Amino acid sequence: MTIQVAVLIVAAGSGERAGGSIPKQYQMVAGKSLLEHSVSRFCSHPKVDTVQVVIHPDHLPYYQSIAALHDLPKPVPGGSTRQDSVRFGLAALSEQSPRFILIHDAARPFPSHALIDRILVALESHEAVIPVLPVNDTIKQISGNSVERTLDRSLLSMAQTPQGFHFAMISSLHQQFQNEPCTDDAMLAEKAGIIVATVAGEATLTKITYASDMEEVNRMMSGVVEHRVGMGFDTHRLIPHDPDSIKGKQSVILCGVHIPHDKKLEGHSDADVGYHALVDAMLGAIAAGDIGIHFPPTDPKWRGAYSSRFVVHALGLLKEKSATIQNIDLTFICEKPHISNHRDAMIKNISHLLNLDPSRINIKATTTEKMGFTGRGEGIAAQAVVSVRIG
Ligand code: CTP
Numbered sequence: 001m002t003i004q005v006a007v008l009i010v011a012a013g014s015g016e017r018a019g020g021s022i023p024k025q026y027q028m029v030a031g032k033s034l035l036e037h038s039v040s041r042f043c044s045h046p047k048v049d050t051v052q053v054v055i056h057p058d059h060l061p062y063y064q065s066i067a068a069l070h071d072l073p074k075p076v077p078g079g080s081t082r083q084d085s086v087r088f089g090l091a092a093l094s095e096q097s098p099r100f101i102l103i104h105d106a107a108r109p110f111p112s113h114a115l116i117d118r119i120l121v122a123l124e125s126h127e128a129v130i131p132v133l134p135v136n137d138t139i140k141q142i143s144g145n146s147v148e149r150t151l152d153r154s155l156l157s158m159a160q161t162p163q164g165f166h167f168a169m170i171s172s173l174h175q176q177f178q179n180e181p182c183t184d185d186a187m188l189a190e191k192a193g194i195i196v197a198t199v200a201g202e203a204t205l206t207k208i209t210y211a212s213d214m215e216e217v218n219r220m221m222s223g224v225v226e227h228r229v230g231m232g233f234d235t236h237r238l239i240p241h242d243p244d245s246i247k248g249k250q251s252v253i254l255c256g257v258h259i260p261h262d263k264k265l266e267g268h269s270d271a272d273v274g275y276h277a278l279v280d281a282m283l284g285a286i287a288a289g290d291i292g293i294h295f296p297p298t299d300p301k302w303r304g305a306y307s308s309r310f311v312v313h314a315l316g317l318l319k320e321k322s323a324t325i326q327n328i329d330l331t332f333i334c335e336k337p338h339i340s341n342h343r344d345a346m347i348k349n350i351s352h353l354l355n356l357d358p359s360r361i362n363i364k365a366t367t368t369e370k371m372g373f374t375g376r377g378e379g380i381a382a383q384a385v386v387s388v389r390i391g
């Protein structure tokens with residue numbers, strides 16, 4: 001299948017210059033490793049179809065926790081130079097043959113969605129696009145300890161990553177020039193006489209090379225990670241099944257699980273009160289209103305819709321805000337049906353929909369001791385709490 005936009009993150013270096021007991025790309029800043037910061041920024045970008053990471057085989061244990069939280073293809077083992085690592089990564093993507101590729105260094109943890117957008121827009125009209133920053137210091141050419149001359153800094157720019165290319169072009173150049181060392185991928189396009197366009201880079205995207213850079217980025221990010229909570233509540237009325245419904249198939253749908261029951265839930269969609277409470281909690285955590293705003297009951301489009309669609313839509317809104325779900329706690333309030341036998345199936349459904357580890361999802365149920373509408377079996381209520389991390 002042809003995909004539009006692939007990202008290749010090279011993370012196979014050993015981080016010699018940064019030192020520390022674990023390689024720099026796996027060191028933590030603001031709650032995530034450097035590599036996970038860029039993985040999650042690319043994964044949450046709506047235009048990115050796949051993110052391929054190249055890692056050092058010895059680093060697999062560090063990589064596991066990132067793989068568990070993100071939907072990533074198997075990592076590709078890197079080579080002894082950055083250039084080799086990029087070439088191996090491109091080879092792994094050749095079958096999918098994306099239209100555009102963004103090649104990125106794990107050592108630059110904070111590519112913004114706005115920057116990714118700038119590059120993707122420019123790739124529509126250029127074969128190669130790189131982010132650059134102006135040089136603000138006066139630049140001297142030196143020899144030993146003395147200055148040879150002052151360079152005209154207006155002619156100079158600092159190149160960053162991600163660098164964007166038309167995939168077929170950069171793949172074949174990486175093959176062609178594999179024995180000619182280069183320090184970034186745009187150099188290959190330059191060698192081949194291809195025009196490399198520039199877009200504005202970002203000061204926060206500087207590369208982490210030394211331990212002092214890591215300290216600086218820790219200072220910059222301290223307190224930037226934000227934790228938020230959303231809550232959702234929903235009820236649906238229990239009503240008799242349609243007279244023509246097949247007896248053995250009569251059920252209610254809770255968190256996508258069909259549970260046999262002698263009444264059905266009344267509603268415009270599939271009346272999945274569990275998913276509705278979950279969606280409201282997700283929307284609440286990012287101040288995005290409620291389910292009625294996003295899926296108006298008056299819109300015939302949602303008639304009979306499976307509520308899993310609402311959950312997936314809400315997840316997309318969370319991603320736009322760089323919000324990652326930390327955990328979900330969902331409570332059903334009803335006398336019947338009994339929830340406990342179906343908990344695992346519900347957790348599995350939510351885990352699949354949200355790409356969230358089951359250990360972060362809790363489903364529980366309570367009765368109201370036969371009191372009130374739930375106690376009398378007139379309806380089912382559900383409430384959910386979702387906590388998210390932003391950034
Ligand atoms: N890289 C890679 N494969 C290599 C060497 C580097 O994938 N054989 C990656 C690094 O993981 C990094 C990026 O290329 O994300 C830029 O390299 P650099 O900043 O030099 O990182 P390291 O090589 O890890 O650091 P050092 O040179 O200090 O050892």
Ligand code: MG
Nearest residue numbers: 013014015082
């Ligand atoms: Mg290096």
